Structure formats: structure tokens, C-alpha cells
Amino acid sequence: MLYLKSWYESRIRFLLSLIFLCGISSAVVFYFAYMHQHDRLQSRQSLDYARYIWAMIFKGGNSVREMFVFIVVFLGMGGLLRERAHGSAAFSLALPISRWRFIMARGLVGILEVSALSCVPALTVLALSRAIGQSFPPAQAIQFAILWSTCGAAFFAGAFLCSALVEGEYAAPVTALIALAIYSLTVNISVFGKYPLNTLNIHSVMSGEGMPYFRPEVVQITTLPWGTLICIFGIAVGFLALSAHVTQRQDF
């Protein structure tokens, strides 16, 4: 029942996000066909289809990936503090389950939703590429989906922690976005380039840019960084556990 409750609470956001990601990914694919048809690519001969898809969807800088991160932050909003604002916290707290279980159910459903969303751009590209006479390697698409899924889980859990900590209309998403901005700025400081922390630049892990497992000359992931992914997923689980711990101690 808890899982169903979590799903009902987030399904509108999830479905809208799914439609949006599907729409924007389709637009990116068809825009390539449009440019190709109108010879807009003549001046950029080197821009092959795989590179174009990587730049527009998987890389960053006003790409679909950034929109995905933004969406995930919104999906992460939830928990008992938000319910208190809506006047439904008393009902949830009256259920014969621990707060820990309540938070974990919401977290698990959220992570599953993030995993589903992370597959959307990859599947859309795979499905539509053939329609415009192009092809994108399925293995690459699947690998990017796995990267997005794991890294998205960390962003989701971070946002979820913010909504467990901060109360107030829109204060939680604003805090989550600020935390995301601070994180993004910090990991981009060149000082960290020397340390292993650089491999936990989740934005780079998602896009592959500057990572040892990514070959920029052919725009391909050679092998998935399982160690890094396990680390990032561990951070996500840690954030969820911290959210549960904070919620357990809160007075409603």
C-alpha cells in the first residue's frame, strides 16, 4: 500500500516528465533530419549523427541531460514535511508502519521512476533513428541509460534529503537546486582534478566527458565504470538513510 501511495503522489510528475523527455528527445532526432535535408550540416562535416546525439542529449550545456537532472530534482520532492504543509501528514503518521519504512518506500519508488526516465532518451533515440535513416549503437544507448539511472538516483536522493530538511513553499526545491549548483561548481574547480573526488563529478560520469572510459574521438563509452557507479549509488542510499533518520527525529 505504501508503494501505491508513493506512486499516486508522484505519478503526475513522473508521467509529465516521461512525455517531456520523450518529446524533446524526438525533437532532437528529427531536427538532425531537418538540418540534413536542408544541408545545414555542410559547414560541419565532422558532425556525424552519433556525435550530434551525444552533444544534444547526453553531454551537457543546455542539453537533454541538464533537463533530466532538473526533472529528477522535482521528482525528489516529497516526504512528511511536504505532507504536513498539505495537511495530510497526520493520516500518513497514523498508518501502522515506521517512519523509516515510509521514507524508504517513497525513496524506492522514486529511484525506480528515475531509472525508467533515464531509459527514455536512449530508447527514443534507438526507436526513431531508423525512421530518419540513421543509426545509433544500442550498446551505447543502454550504457548511457545505466549511467543516467545511477547518477539520477543520487540527484534524486539529494533532493529528497532537502525536502526532508527544509520546510516552506518552494523552499525545498530552491534549496535542492542551490545545493546542486554548489556541488556542480565545486567539482569543476581545477584543484580537485588531482584527487579521486574528480571521478565523483556526477555530471561528467553521466556524460562521459573527460572520463577515462569515454573515447571522445569516436564518442563512445568503452566500458562502464562499475566502481564509480557503485560508489554513487551508495551515496544515494546514504542520502535516503539520512532522510529517514531526519524524519524519524522530527516532531509533526
Add this chain to the structure above:
Amino acid sequence: MLWIKAWRETRMRFLLIAAIVAAMCAWAVFFPQTEIDGRHIDFRTSVYESVYYGKAKGVFGILVIFMGTGGLLRERSLRTAAFTLSLPVSRLRLVAVPVAVGLAELAAVALLPAMLLSILSILVGQTYPLSEALQFSILWFGFGSAIFAVAFFFSAIASGEFVAPAATYLMVMLQGYVAPVIGIEFVLRAMSGLGTVYRDPSGDVVATGLPWASLAAYSASALILFAVSGLLTQRRDF
């Protein structure tokens, strides 16, 4: 009293946004970049790249969305609309006051870098011209008010908690793709002053003046959106 109500409802968001913008300005001043893509840059360009061209501007552009969200439809979801509607004031005033408070907060955040950069620069033995910073404040406020207005409009037509910010974000991103095609300014790019306050064909920074026509067009669009939001709120059954 309406003014205090609007301030109390938005102060947390406002203070958070002001704090992050201030922190990013301080970072830009105390830890300036010395080169970009192998090219040596001076203090002024470094500040421009960090604050007005890059990250601080991006964060401001996105967080402005949350300054415009709220309104009576949200209050209905939170079950406080009945209280607000029972106050002896017109609905038009209920809409106008949050808009005025929001725009005042927006102006304060837009002015913050101008004040901070000028003062903090002195502490590190550098200068950042106030006149130049104020031009960017005008750009941030002018184009930011358009984003604010879109968020406010969506808040007036959709009651879902995240519908207004998500729809506004979507609109801003779509504008980024559509604007070059139809020949108008992309708001987030226009805030940087690219091609207006600055043009940079050879890496040099040259002032060319504010884009008053674009600013007037976007401000007029914002006013129209505020007016439509007011009209919709007046006719809605709560």
C-alpha cells in the same frame, strides 16, 4: 498587511536565492580565473565570465522561476485561500501586491552583484566598475521579470505544486531553441549582455549599449502576463 503577507510567503526563497548569488559573486572576486582556453584574462573579464556570463547568471535565471510561483490557486491547495479571499480587498489587489513584492525582490537580487562586486573588488586590490555592473543589473531585472511573469501566469492557471515551475522551466528552455529561429533574444543569453552590452569578436570586451528595444518588449510581455493573471484570478471560482 498584504505586503507583509506576500513578503513572509516568499522571504525564505528570496533569502536563499540572494545568499547563493552573493556567495557566487564573492567566489568570483576572491578566486578569479587567470586564463580561459589558454588565453590570459584580466580580473574584469574573469568576473564577467563567472558572474554575468556563466554560472551565477544561470543560477539566477533558473531560480527566478521560484520567485514568481505562488498565488491564490496554490493557497487553495494549502487550504488558506478562504482566509485570503475573506480579507476586505479586491482580488486585483491580491494579485498586484505579490507581483510588486516579487518584482522588488527580483530587483534586489539583480542589484546584489553590482553592489557586492564593486565593494569586494576593493578588498582584493582590484576594481569592477559600478556603471558596468549596473547595466547588467538592468538586464537581469528586465529579462528576469519576463521569466518571473511566465511563472506567475502559470501559477494563476495551474494549481499543481510543481506545474508552474516545471512549465516555466520548459518554456525558458524551449525559448532557447526557438528564439534564434524566429530572430528574438533568448532571455538567458540576453542577460549576459552578449551582442549588446558586450560583443566579443576577438576576445576583447567592448561596451555597445543596453538593448532597450528588447528590454521594453520583454517588460511589456511581462505586464501583459500580469494583467491576464489578474483577470483570470478575478473570474475564477474558489
